[in-house]
Structures are given as structure tokens and as C-alpha cells.
Amino acid sequence: MRPEILFRLFASVTTLPGVGPRVAKLVERVAGEKVVDLCWHLPTGVVDRRFNPNIAEAPAGRVATLTVRVDSHEKPHGPRSPYRVLCSDDTGFMALVFFNARDDYVRRMLPEGSVRVVSGTVEEFHGGRQMTHPDYIVHLEEKATVQIVEPVYPLTAGLSPKVLVKALRAALQGLPELPEWLEPATLSSHGWQPWADSLRAAHSPESAGDLEPDAPARRRLAYDELLANQLALALVRARMRRARGRALKGDGALRARLRDLLPYRLTNAQQRAVEEIAVDMASPDRMLRLLQGDVGAGKTVVALHAMLVAVEEGAQAAFLAPTEILARQHFETLRPFAEGLGLRLRLLTGRDKGRPRAALLAELAAGEVDILVGTHALLQEDVVYRDLALAVIDEQHRFGVHQRLTLSSKGGGPVDVLVMTATPIPRTLTLTTYGDMDVSRLDEKPPGRTPIDTRAMPDSRIEEVVEGLGRAVARGAQAYWVCPLVEESETVDAAAAEQRHADLQRRFGERVGLLHGRMKAAEKDAVMERFVAGELAVLVSTTVIEVGVDVPNASIMVIEHAERFGLAQLHQLRGRVGRGSARSSCILLYGMPLGETAQQRLKVIRDTDDGFLIAEEDLRLRGAGELLGTRQSGLPEFRLADVEAHGELLAQAREDAASVLADDPELKSQRGAALRVLLYLFERDSAVRLLASG
Numbered sequence: 001m002r003p004e005i006l007f008r009l010f011a012s013v014t015t016l017p018g019v020g021p022r023v024a025k026l027v028e029r030v031a032g033e034k035v036v037d038l039c040w041h042l043p044t045g046v047v048d049r050r051f052n053p054n055i056a057e058a059p060a061g062r063v064a065t066l067t068v069r070v071d072s073h074e075k076p077h078g079p080r081s082p083y084r085v086l087c088s089d090d091t092g093f094m095a096l097v098f099f100n101a102r103d104d105y106v107r108r109m110l111p112e113g114s115v116r117v118v119s120g121t122v123e124e125f126h127g128g129r130q131m132t133h134p135d136y137i138v139h140l141e142e143k144a145t146v147q148i149v150e151p152v153y154p155l156t157a158g159l160s161p162k163v164l165v166k167a168l169r170a171a172l173q174g175l176p177e178l179p180e181w182l183e184p185a186t187l188s189s190h191g192w193q194p195w196a197d198s199l200r201a202a203h204s205p206e207s208a209g210d211l212e213p214d215a216p217a218r219r220r221l222a223y224d225e226l227l228a229n230q231l232a233l234a235l236v237r238a239r240m241r242r243a244r245g246r247a248l249k250g251d252g253a254l255r256a257r258l259r260d261l262l263p264y265r266l267t268n269a270q271q272r273a274v275e276e277i278a279v280d281m282a283s284p285d286r287m288l289r290l291l292q293g294d295v296g297a298g299k300t301v302v303a304l305h306a307m308l309v310a311v312e313e314g315a316q317a318a319f320l321a322p323t324e325i326l327a328r329q330h331f332e333t334l335r336p337f338a339e340g341l342g343l344r345l346r347l348l349t350g351r352d353k354g355r356p357r358a359a360l361l362a363e364l365a366a367g368e369v370d371i372l373v374g375t376h377a378l379l380q381e382d383v384v385y386r387d388l389a390l391a392v393i394d395e396q397h398r399f400g401v402h403q404r405l406t407l408s409s410k411g412g413g414p415v416d417v418l419v420m421t422a423t424p425i426p427r428t429l430t431l432t433t434y435g436d437m438d439v440s441r442l443d444e445k446p447p448g449r450t451p452i453d454t455r456a457m458p459d460s461r462i463e464e465v466v467e468g469l470g471r472a473v474a475r476g477a478q479a480y481w482v483c484p485l486v487e488e489s490e491t492v493d494a495a496a497a498e499q500r501h502a503d504l505q506r507r508f509g510e511r512v513g514l515l516h517g518r519m520k521a522a523e524k525d526a527v528m529e530r531f532v533a534g535e536l537a538v539l540v541s542t543t544v545i546e547v548g549v550d551v552p553n554a555s556i557m558v559i560e561h562a563e564r565f566g567l568a569q570l571h572q573l574r575g576r577v578g579r580g581s582a583r584s585s586c587i588l589l590y591g592m593p594l595g596e597t598a599q600q601r602l603k604v605i606r607d608t609d610d611g612f613l614i615a616e617e618d619l620r621l622r623g624a625g626e627l628l629g630t631r632q633s634g635l636p637e638f639r640l641a642d643v644e645a646h647g648e649l650l651a652q653a654r655e656d657a658a659s660v661l662a663d664d665p666e667l668k669s670q671r672g673a674a675l676r677v678l679l680y681l682f683e684r685d686s687a688v689r690l691l692a693s694g
């Protein structure tokens with residue numbers, strides 16, 4: 001349960017003055033629906049209105065606050081000319097200019113003969129001074145309320161700065177005094193203020209420097225967020241480690257036979273990973289290891305080795321994939337080995353229902369299944385193992401921490417966990433996502449891969465591409481054609497893919513298939529099977545093929561609107577080809593005009609095939625939040641921290657979290673109680689629940 005002291009922060013923004021349902025929708029768009037979301041909505045600019053020149057001294061282009069006398073009104077001359085109000089002071093004249101203004105409004109604000117304080121950007125016009133649509137027009141007595149340094153917030157159409165600032169001011173005034181969760185030494189060494197003061201300070205910048213990530217108030221808030229993140233991860237890890245693992249050694253018999261069955265030798269990197277995993281499994285501690293390897297690095301066979309350790313011990317292994325297609329594919333990849341080794345390998349997906357499903361579950365519970373491959377279906381409550389010892393989780397970034405926990409608690413006893421990811425996540429991000437999981441990295445690709453020829457061209461040349469595709473298909477090549485993510489909507493994406501599919505079918509006939517996320521699982525499988533079998537020459541799809549699909553004969557990848565994809569995603573997509581012996585190519589079609597960053601990004605993809613380098617570049621060019629397209633990455637989205645700018649705070653937060661939990665694993669001390677509040681503040685409620693459930 002969220003503590004009462006946070007209730008006001010977690011109330012709807014409609015509890016703030018001036019925020020009704022309509023405004024709430026707009027606030028939600030820029031910040032979020034809760035008061036706390038609005039508090040995290042920090043200014044991105046600052047306007048200094050303290051400059052108070054007289055008219056003759058007011059420089060054009062600068063924001064200033066002036067005290068003027070209203071001399072006369074000049075109505076518009078024509079439909080597009082503005083309404084002008086002529087003003088003066090002892091040093092000169094200035095016009096206030098209004099476009100499309102209502103006469104009565106201007107007249108009421110600026111009656112002739114009155115003295116007014118106006119604030120805005122001074123402009124020069126035909127040698128004179130003017131100000132278009134002043135930001136403020138107030139009476140002389142109110143001058144002090146205008147002559148301030150004002151924060152500037154990101155807005156959305158229809159949301160006025162005044163409304164936003166008013167709501168924010170109320171929110172900041174009503175901030176609860178939260179117990180301090182940072183050590184006094186931390187506060188003093190950084191020169192940090194208490195949380196509420198820091199938040200208020202972050203909303204009251206005095207100069208542009210206060211907006212920088214290294215401003216003390218911003219650093220304090222960032223640290224809080226990072227600490228919440230690291231503490232939550234540490235709690236999950238502690239929970240998963242608490243139950244001592246079991247020592248799984250295996251006699252090595254199955255692994256030895258596997259080596260004979262494999263048509264290739266393991267790379268050194270694979271060999272190393274296999275050994276690291278074997279050591280972890282043999283130790284009585286629970287394994288929590290991340291197997292990170294670029295696309296095509298050969299993670300599957302490493303995972304198979306791990307699963308064989310469990311099976312050699314007479315226990316079971318589960319292999320969880322993020323999509324139906326991938327689960328099926330892993331199953332097919334593993335099948336020949338399972339047959340060769342005499343293993344009982346089964347597949348369970350959302351499509352399995354009724355009696356066959358019940359029969360499979362019975363086998364599983366009786367220990368008649370050695371390895372179970374599947375999708376989220378593996379997480380359902382009635383899926384019970386006789387003796388689950390190892391969970392392999394593929395493409396982990398699509399699964400949340402909770403799902404990891406669910407699977408690892410299905411063994412009855414402790415379950416070792418091996419997480420595989422093809423996403424080359426830079427080190428800093430690995431920390432925020434996986435905490436301090438042990439990492440095995442496949443930094444070497446199997447030999448014999450031909451490099452992929454990558455080219456970028458404007459989509460005006462699509463006709464050439466289609467013709468080239470026609471020639472390649474006539475020679476027996478297979479190609480992927482990926483349509484872009486138009487919106488955050490599968491429906492719209494699907495429509496774009498359908499259109500392209502229809503176009504290409506007109507050219508190449510029935511050998512063009514279509515795959516998108518709106519299709520039923522069975523339809524998707526059928527299409528995939530036809531592509532694998534070579535019946536389809538071209539597969540038009542949305543990004544559903546992004547992860548893992550392995551069709552060695554496919555040698556051409558066309559990506560439309562490549563500029564809309566993340567670099568990591570492009571790299572993943574390109575990794576779908578170049579898996580066989582044929583020379584492969586990847587064509588990145590881009591829409592015009594192409595922005596500066598987009599150009600650079602396409603250049604990175606063209607110039608290198610190193611997934612880690614690409615990820616680092618992507619981080620540099622786009623910032624961490626966007627890196628993987630957060631929608632599907634499951635990476636924590638930081639509101640206040642910037643993992644690049646606050647990298648050293650992340651390391652510190654990690655140490656802080658570790659030392660807190662070492663002294664106070666249940667967060668029962670006074671500081672522990674404050675840290676619980678911190679976890680709730682950053683919505684790490686599930687981590688607090690772990691404490692409760694012990």
C-alpha cells in the first residue's frame with residue numbers, strides 16, 4: 001500500500017486549481033495524469049524579465065520589462081494588418097502590436113492615458129521599437145509580479161503556460177515533507193538540499209545554468225530516481241538469490257554427445273560462455289546470468305548446453321521466447337538435437353488448448369518432459385513442473401521483472417536463470433535494466449559469415465529497388481521487405497504492409513507473403529513456414545520479424561523509411577540476412593527530407609556491423625530514453641536522470657543501494673522506512689511488495 005504521505009502527489013491533476021477534465025487531458029499529454037507527474041515536468045528554458053530599460057535603451061531581440069504610457073490606439077488598416085497601440089516614456093516611443101486581437105480586449109487592457117508595465121521581446125520595426133503580443137500587461141502596482149525569472153515548460157497545443165504554471169505552483173506549494181532517504185554525508189558532500197526544496201529549486205531556475213543536468217537540484221532529483229531504480233533491482237536480485245540455489249553439475253554425457261552432433265565447432269566466445277554458465281550452475285548459489293550477443297552470434301547453442309546440464313541432473317529446463325514465431329523456431333532448431341540425444345522436447349504456446357494442452361501439462365508435472373519451449377503461456381498458473389532447474393529467457397527486454405520472478409519460482413525449489421539478449425545494450429544501460437547480473441558476452445561471430453552490403457537511398461528510387469529485387473528473386477534469392485512503424489498502432493502499420501504486399505504481388509505474383517502483428521498466430525506461422533520452405537520469395541512485414549527469425553537462405557533486406565527506426569532495431573533487422581553462404585545486401589530506403597541526425601544514423605548503420613558500436617552511437621545520437629524504442633524495450637524510462645550525464649551518479653546509487661541492503665535487508669531502519677517512501681515515489685511498488693512477501 002502506498003503510504004498516506006504520498007496520497008496528494010498521486011492524486012489526479014484535476015485536484016489542482018484551474019485543471020478541469022479538458023485541461024487535464026492536455027497536462028496528461030505533456031506530463032502525466034498524476035500530480036507527481038506534473039512535478040517531474042521540469043522547465044527546459046528560462047526567461048529573465050528583470051531587465052528593466054527605458055524605451056530608448058531597449059535593445060531589439062531581448063526580453064525586457066518596460067513601463068509605458070498608453071498614448072493612442074490604431075485600428076488595423078486592412079485584413080492582415082495588426083492592431084497597434086502607441087506608447088511612450090520620457091525617452092521615446094514604442095508600439096504594441098496585436099494580430100487577430102479583439103478590439104475590446106486590447107482597449108480594456110490598455111486604456112488610453114493609462115500607465116502599464118509590459119513584458120516581452122523588444123523588436124525593431126522601421127527604425128522604431130515595438131513589441132508583438134506582450135507576454136504580460138499589468139498595472140504599475142503589479143510590476144514586481146512580472147519582473148521575475150520565469151521557467152519555460154514544454155507545452156502542447158491548447159495548453160497555455162499560465163494554466164500550467166498555476167497548477168504547478170499549487171502542486172509545489174502542497175509538496176509533503178518527505179522523510180530524508182539520503183545519508184547526511186551524501187547531502188553535504190554534494191551540497192544537496194532536501195527533496196522538496198530541490199524540486200522547488202528545479203522549477204525556479206535563475207539562469208540557463210540551472211537547467212543543466214549538473215545543477216545541484218537536478219542532480220539530487222536524478223540521484224533519487226537512480227537510487228530508486230537500483231534499490232528496486234537490488235531487491236529483486238536479493239529475493240532471487242535468497243533461496244539458495246542447487247548445485248547442478250551434470251555428468252557431461254549429453255554435452256559430449258552434443259559436440260558430436262553439432263555440424264560446427266563452438267567459437268571461443270561460445271566456449272567461454274558455456275563454461276561460465278556451467279560454473280554458475282555447479283555452484284550452490286542461484287545463477288542469474290545475462291548472455292549478451294549480437295544477432296547471429298550463436299546464443300541458442302549456448303543455451304542448449306545450459307539446458308543439458310539440468311537434464312543430465314534429471315531435472316527440467318524451460319525456454320521462454322517473446323513471440324509465438326520465435327518459440328516455434330527455437331523448438332524447430334532444438335528438435336534435431338533433442339532427437340539425436342533422446343530428449344523429450346515439447347512446445348507450449350497460447351494456441352495449445354483443451355485436451356492436448358492438459359495432456360502436455362500432465363507429462364510436464366510427471367517429469368516426462370525434459371525441455372519445454374514456449375511463450376508467455378509458460379507463465380500460466382496451471383503450468384507446473386516436476387523439477388524445474390533452469391529457465392532460459394530469450395530476448396528478455398520484452399519481459400518484465402515480474403515475469404522473470406514468476407518463471408523462476410515455478411520450480412518448487414530455486415531455479416537458475418539465464419537471460420539471453422541480442423540487443424547490444426551499452427554497459428550503463430545494462431546496469432539500469434539488469435542491475436548487477438553476471439554477464440557473458442559473445443563478442444565473436446561464427447566464422448564464414450559474408451559481410452552484408454548495406455546501402456541507403458531515397459525512396460524516390462524504390463522502382464529501381466523493386467526491379468533489382470525481381471532479378472534476384474528470379475535467381476532464387478529470398479528477401480524481407482520491412483514496412484515502417486507508422487504510428488504506435490499495429491492497425492496502421494498493418495495497413496502500410498498490406499498496401500506494399502499488394503503492390504509487390506502485382507509484380508511478382510503469389511510468391512509474396514505478408515506478416516504483421518494483427519494476424520492470428522496460426523496465420524503467421526503458416527506464412528513463416530512457407531518462407532522457410534522457400535515457397536515464398538518475398539516476405540513483406542512489419543517489425544514483427546525483428547527478433548530472432550532465422551532463414552539462412554534469405555539474403556536481401558529492404559527497409560522502408562529506415563530513418564524512422566532506431567539504430568539498434570535496424571541492426572537487428574539487418575541481422576536477419578547474412579546468415580547463409582550467399583552474399584547478402586540490405587537496402588535502407590529513406591524519406592526526404594532527411595534531417596541531420598537521421599543522416600548520421602544511417603551512416604553509422606552503413607559503416608559498421610558491430611552491434612555494440614552501433615548501440616553506443618545510438619545512445620550518443622538519441623539519448624538513452626529513446627534508445628531501443630522504449631515502447632518495446634522495457635528499459636526503465638527515467639524522468640529526471642540522464643544516464644549519460646549522470647553516469648557517475650548511477651554508479652554511486654548502485655553502491656548506496658547495495659550497502660543499505662547489506663545493513664538493512666528488510667528496510668526496517670529509519671532510513672529504510674524513508675527508502676520505502678522513495679520506492680513508492682518512483683512507482684517501484686512491486687519492489688516493495690517483494691519485501692512484504694519475504
Ligand code: ADP
Pocket residue numbers: 264265266267270293294295296297298299300301422446447548550579
Ligand atoms: P543468435 O540467437 O545469437 O542470433 P543463433 O543461435 O540463432 O544466433 O545462431 C545463428 C546461426 O549460427 C544458426 O544458424 C546457428 O546454427 C549458427 N551457429 C551457431 N554457432 C555456430 C558456430 N560456432 N559455427 C558456425 N555456425 C554457428
Ligand code: MG
Pocket residue numbers: 299300548
Ligand atoms: Mg536467437
